[in-house]
Amino acid sequence: MGFLEWSISARDSFLYLAICLSIPSALLYLAEIVTILRHKQFHNSFYALFVIRAVPDLLYLLDSFYCYRLPxxxxxVLFPLYSLFPNWMIGVLPFFLTGYTFQANNLATAFILLNRLTAIAVPLKHDKLWERILLLVAMVVFGLPICTNWPxxxxxxxxLVEANDSSPSAASSAASGVLISSFLLYEEDNSAxxxxxxxxxxxxxxxxxxxxxxxINVFAVSAYKRQMNKLKFNQQQNTPTNLERKLFIYALATFCGHALIACLLIxxxxAxxxxxxxxxxxxxxxxxxxxxxxxxxLSSWLLLWAGDSFRRQLLHDYRIPQIRFEIRANNRVVSVKRTIEQMNGIKDHKKLRKMPTVG
Known part of the structure; x- marks a missing residue:
């Protein structure tokens, strides 16, 4: 059995693997969005772009479950239910969302990289610049894919039904008593x-x-090198901080993830x-x-590494580290008390030894 045959035969295993990856990550994604919206210290351009990209990311995931994974x-089990759906739920909405969310993801990722470029290249103008264009960026991310996917x-x-003999057929064949193992949402015209x-x-x-x-990445790396040279020779203060470096690495890593999806589609x-x-x-x-x-x-888990203050706030909001921190604090208090008591005991013992004896 070659690699292609093995991949096709292992379809369900890959689907279960994807579900194990996606559900915890999606829950973390939602928790991060709530934390960003709740706390004003995260109301800046980077986290705003993070939320903007999270919307098509999560829609993309839901659309994949609806179109491919669950069927x-x-x-x-689901074929009788899906067979009752109108055309806009079988043909229009699923495939429109597939193209829309993918293209919106790409736009949002490009703007996140551009945001990191301006944070490194023009740190003094970065905040004001993105305050002016953030609304326009959101309109481009959410509006432009509608124009390209309207057909x-x-x-x-x-x-499109896959019967128990793994031969795809039209939905009407299922009505003749063919046992259905899975099905796909497809175009009515077979030429598609x-x-x-x-x-x-x-x-x-x-x-x-x-x-x-x-x-954008080439320009960002060049700008980062220039800023580091300025720090080395001129000791300037407006140089990238550790947070900026981590956020730039985060942007690069998430770009690589979306580029992997793009390469697969190409x-x-x-083929x-x-x-x-x-x-x-x-x-x-x-x-x-x-x-x-x-x-x-990548988008959800890497943010915990990139944003230290954000990670602490997220854990605090959901009470994850409370018990651990309290135990550590209590242990410190107990150990300090014991140390003080031991020191006081030693001092009292020395005083008793120095006191003159009577008789």
Whole structure:
């Protein structure tokens, strides 16, 4: 059995792996959003962009569960329910959200990198600059993908059934008594013009996204080196702090995660154009865990490392370290008291030895 055959046969295992990765990360993501919204010290441009990107990240995850994961794992149970859904729930909304959230993610990631570039290159103007353009950035992230994905509103969908012999067929075949193991949301026209358009659009957006982000990273690294040289020779104060360095590394790491998703979509597009459907199926089996790792996993967990004060505030809000800290504090108090008592006991003993005896 080759790698492609093994990947296709291990589809359900990859799906369960993705679920184990995504659910804890999504819960952490939501907790981080609540912490940012609750505390004013985190109301700055970086955390605002973090929340902006979290919206399409989480929508992307939910759409993946709705379109692919749940129908693939629990198709026999969910098919009667899905068969009652209207066209906008089978064809329009799922595929529109797939393209919309992916492109919004890319835009938000590019703006986060740009935010880190300005924080390093122009630290004195950074806050005022982003106060002016933050609303415009949000409008671009949430509005531009609507303009590029509006053709998906014309799409008509159907349920593509995978029977117990692993042969896909139309939904009508299930009514004839065929045992359903899983199903997919697909386009009614078998030539799939809208899905092909979406794949082509995502591939083009992926290439543009990686080119633009790589250029931003090159400028950011150059600006960081210049600032460090100024610190070395001129002892200037407006140089990147440890927090800025960590946030820049965070931005780079999350870019790499989204770039991994983009590369996977480019490979799927190339394989589908080459009519290598076995390769397409094998790549699609890796799509869920790649999606989760590149989006919600890296974006949520790395922020705990990058933001020390944010991590402490998050743990404090959800009462995670309270018991541990109180035990440590109590242990210190007890140990200090014992040390003082021991010292006082030694002093009293010395005083008794120095006192003259009677008789």
């Amino acid at each position: 693939s794992l629990f198709g026999s 998906m509103f014309k799409m008509t969908g159907k349920l 013009p809208f899905i092909n358009f979406l794949n082509h659009l995502d591939a083009v957006v992926s290439v543009l996204f990686m080119v633009i982000c790589i250029l 490979c799927i597009y190339i 589908s154009n080459a009519l290598n459907f076995q390769m397409v199926l094998a790549l699609c089996t890796h799509y869920p865990w790649v999606l989760d790792t590149g989006s919600v996993v």
